[in-house]
Amino acid sequence: MNDAHVADRAALYALGALDEQESAAVQAHVSGCPQCEQVVGAAEGDVLLLASQGPRHRAPAELDRRVHRLLQPPNTLPTRAVGPRFAALAAAFLIGILPSLYLWQQNRSLRENSGAQRVAGFRSNDPSLAASVTYAPDGSWYVIFVRGASRTLGVAWMHDGRQTMLGSAKPHDGVAMLYLPKSHRMNQLALVDGVRVVADAQLPY
Amino acid sequence: LAAAFAAHERSAFGLAYRRYASLLYSAAYNVLGNAEEAQDCVHDAIAKLWRAPAPYSIQRGSLRSFLVVCVRNEAISRRRSQGRRARLEQRLAGLAPEHDELPGGDPIERDLVRNAFAKLPEDQRTPLRMAFYEGKTHVEIASELKAPLGTIKSRISLGLRKIGAALGTRENASDAR
Numbered sequence: 529m530n531d532a533h534v535a536d537r538a539a540l541y542a543l544g545a546l547d548e549q550e551s552a553a554v555q556a557h558v559s560g561c562p563q564c565e566q567v568v569g570a571a572e573g574d575v576l577l578l579a580s581q582g583p584r585h586r587a588p589a590e591l592d593r594r595v596h597r598l599l600q601p602p603n604t605l606p607t608r609a610v611g612p613r614f615a616a617l618a619a620a621f622l623i624g625i626l627p628s629l630y631l632w633q634q635n636r637s638l639r640e641n642s643g644a645q646r647v648a649g650f651r652s653n654d655p656s657l658a659a660s661v662t663y664a665p666d667g668s669w670y671v672i673f674v675r676g677a678s679r680t681l682g683v684a685w686m687h688d689g690r691q692t693m694l695g696s697a698k699p700h701d702g703v704a705m706l707y708l709p710k711s712h713r714m715n716q717l718a719l720v721d722g723v724r725v726v727a728d729a730q731l732p733y
Numbered sequence: 734l735a736a737a738f739a740a741h742e743r744s745a746f747g748l749a750y751r752r753y754a755s756l757l758y759s760a761a762y763n764v765l766g767n768a769e770e771a772q773d774c775v776h777d778a779i780a781k782l783w784r785a786p787a788p789y790s791i792q793r794g795s796l797r798s799f800l801v802v803c804v805r806n807e808a809i810s811r812r813r814s815q816g817r818r819a820r821l822e823q824r825l826a827g828l829a830p831e832h833d834e835l836p837g838g839d840p841i842e843r844d845l846v847r848n849a850f851a852k853l854p855e856d857q858r859t860p861l862r863m864a865f866y867e868g869k870t871h872v873e874i875a876s877e878l879k880a881p882l883g884t885i886k887s888r889i890s891l892g893l894r895k896i897g898a899a900l901g902t903r904e905n906a907s908d909a910r
Binding site for chain 2: 537538539540541542543544545546547551558559562568569570571572573574575576577578580581582583584585586587588590591592594595596598599601685687688690692711712
């Protein structure tokens with residue numbers, strides 16, 4: 529990695545006036561240097577002003593579809609048309625074997641990590657609501673348990689003064705559970721009833 | 734949105750694309766001059782960001798600016814690598830667009846940017862124009878203008894800062910020469 533500061537190349541980077549190698553070096557440096565990152569960010573703002581002056585075109589529907597496909601979770605990717613026999617076999621495999629494999633894998637992963645897993649309680653003003661979150665120290669998974677829930681509650685990640693909805697926990701016989709595979713650590717979670725936060729939990733690591 | 738994007742949330746990437754789709758596509762199209770290539774460019778730029786571990790952080794500033802620069806840089810890189818400068822020059826010479834244009838941005842902002850650009854000293858305006866509108870590298874610009882690389886770098890930086898200052902996005906660039 530190039531440790532030299534890149535503030536003097538911020539404008540050239542933002543304008544696209546560096547060659548690919550130089551541009552990649554700036555990107556690499558900026559990702560670890562808050563000081564240069566701000567300078568590059570400011571230059572990007574100036575280039576946006578210039579770029580916004582050019583003619584504006586509607587993005588084609590095909591591009592929308594391609595980006596949508598790109599960002600789809602892997603298990604929702606559309607399948608290609610296949611023969612009926614193969615389709616039946618594939619369906620049997622998907623319905624019968626894959627969920628078992630998935631659950632087995634999740635179970636194994638939970639058991640392997642059980643020694644290191646952590647638990648945090650949710651604080652709530654509602655005494656009938658008892659909720660907790662069990663989570664991996666590396667932030668790779670979270671399981672939220674809610675007891676005394678009479679309706680579906682949203683689970684939100686609270687960060688930077690914002691609230692990002694992660695999913696919902698639907699109760700069965702007063703108990704609701706939500707499993708969240710993730711790739712990053714979340715320090716604060718909240719349970720949300722409609723738009724109202726009814727409980728929150730701090731997750732130390 | 735920016736915080737969720739920085740946290741690499743899948744939904745934030747989708748929302749950011751939907752919010753800035755026409756801006757990003759236009760940034761690519763205005764460099765490449767070809768609808769199909771512009772589509773590929775935007776798609777690939779977003780795919781690169783999606784696959785990168787942490788391409789953006791809140792400290793960097795505006796997510797919109799970051800995305801536009803990523804797409805533009807991808808477009809410029811494609812044009813350079815595929816030797817399409819001649820095609821661009823042809824397009825700039827007045828070829829009809831491939832599709833209808835949307836109404837442009839804020840006309841007041843456009844006037845401010847044009848005025849700021851016009852007011853730049855010639856020695857800053859020319860290299861900035863060559864970098865932004867002609868997609869040339871600072872090495873090419875220095876060679877064409879027969880000026881030292883460092884001088885060209887400074888002039889471009891100064892000129893760009895003045896454009897930002899004219900619209901108040903820069904707090905203190907009025908002291909620039």
